[in-house]
């Protein structure tokens with residue numbers, strides 16, 4: 001009996017070894033079947049990576065943030081001496097990995113407690129509620145004035161940021177996003193790698209956007225090409241379109257987070273503040289309280305960086321949709337390659353489809369029509 005059982009086990013083991021060897025052999029060959037197998041493996045790995053990121057975020061959302069003095073952070077560092085991690089994560093003073101809690105202290109004075117023991121560890125160091133830097137007290141006369149400079153300490157405030165994508169691209173819509181980032185979520189976004197979308201490649205933008213879209217309140221306004229061409233030909237400037245879209249996105253977010261109010265609203269500046277409000281004349285509702293404008297605002301507050309990532313993500317998705325409809329990859333930008341692509345589109349589907357794909361008033365339209373005529377000959 002024992003013998004029979006052993007033999008049975010040996011056979012099973014041999015089958016397993018053979019099956020595994022065969023699997024590895026097939027995996028290393030390069031045929032259509034192997035390519036399919038490789039795709040399945042890569043997909044699975046991608047899904048696993050996504051899941052891991054999600055788990056991290058969920059953990060991070062349940063974390064505790066303390067605002068501390070540097071003196072206290074030094075004390076903490078001594079206290080957690082035996083658990084210190086080397087090297088420190090970027091921007092941090094120290095990081096300590098305890099059995100059931102991760103403690104990360106940032107140069108900004110924020111200390112992040114993550115994991116099952118987060119509550120317990122944070123309690124050692126006192127006050128749970130994060131210290132929010134409130135903006136300077138305003139006098140009555142300053143109310144609703146748009147200022148040229150942003151208030152000091154804005155980087156650590158709870159801010160609605162807004163930014164747009166697609167204004168310089170021949171193909172595709174204009175996408176504007178306003179996003180609300182609370183003071184206590186700033187370390188989380190930093191950890192996720194949120195920064196100016198211009199410094200991130202498309203795969204990274206997609207990866208970050210997929211996570212933050214479920215984490216932070218935001219509003220996306222998409223001005224599709226047909227509508228864009230319609231209002232543009234009726235005489236509206238791109239600046240006015242943008243002002244209207246930014247204002248609407250901001251109002252939507254204010255509505256979503258109400259009655260809570262942001263410490264400030266920060267718009268990535270595309271016109272002077274006075275021109276912005278000039279553009280908004282006649283709008284039913286105008287968000288003008290605590291609003292600031294600055295160029296390169298992605299570098300001033302992460303809310304603008306998050307908005308730029310979400311706007312870029314929406315733009316990429318839209319371009320993908322246009323590519324599917326066209327039957328070939330649609331390029332971004334306004335260089336020679338978009339003239340070529342538009343010419344190809346004209347030859348394939350006719351000139352009448354252009355308004356659904358491009359911003360007609362760009363000089364590229366004429367170039368593409370000429371190119372298409374040349375190719376037809």
Ligand code: MG
Pocket residue numbers: 163164268269
């Ligand atoms: Mg911008």
